[in-house]
Amino acid sequence: MTTERREPDRNADERTMLEGWLDYHRCTLARKCEGLTDEQVRTASVEPSVLSLMGLVRHMAEVERAWFRRVLVDDDAGWIYCSEADPDGEFRLTDADTWQEAQATWQAEIDIARRNAAGFALGDLSRGRSGSGGEPFSLRWIYTHMIEEYARHNGHADLIRERLDGATGD
Template sequence: MDDIAVRKIVRPERVVSGPWLEVIASNLDYHRATFLRKCEGLSEAQLRQRPVQSSALTLLGLMRHLQGVERAWFQRTLAAASPQFFPYPTYVTVAGDEWYDESDLTLARDVYEDYLKACEESRQMFARVTDDPARLVQNPEFGDTDVRFVLEHLIEEYARHADLIREAIDGAVGE
């Protein structure tokens, strides 16, 4: 199939002991790769599939969300910068939250490239924005938090959704 956006993903080994920032950085990269493994080998149509009828969430929508997560938390929250978000169409939910419009026709390959770019931007600024893990940052969602909380929350964002969606698409399970 020519419309496969995410090809073979090699997941990095995790650092399981040592300086906290090295452990957390390696775990974040591990979860980034785990998410991409859930997208690996799927067609454009499969990435757009809504396998859970009660949810509008797709793997492609999750990929759009995660590029925003990377940029919002690393660039806006930790670096106090103005990120350059890709102009994906969004809508406001009944609860007032903004979410990516699943009818967006941006090709999966382009969303994937944007996602990889967002992750690389985060990796490049990691040491600079985490030099003081106890530093407090303003956070409209949780109140003032420290850098450690933000990094743990990023891992939580990766660990929450993809397994169920992939299993419902084609039965693939596991890490």
């Protein structure tokens, strides 16, 4: 099954455009992982890196949670895979970690992100953790940052997928 992905309408209003591009990049990461075995999604990009497609999906679950729960609505949601002792824990996979769990957790965080964002206008300021200068973030800033975050990591996913099975494309 191929994840359906479409670019936002070229004449959409700003919010529809931002949400459309964010969903486009979410779908891009999902497509990069489709059709692979559990072993393949766990395969690290290149030694000594531990970066894998499963690690990227787990990372994006953490990022969705951080921005749309902790920052936007001041939800005291803890870490999923990370900890103070291991801030990059999402990338360190164990034999107990499964692709099914990683995918389900990521999708659940996306669903929560959409629900939380629906209660804000683009110019509304976050209620949670602020930037280093103490100022809150607008939803517009969060959307733009999330698009950048996914786009950057989708570049990583492109390279990992090509290494795994030669598949290329967007």
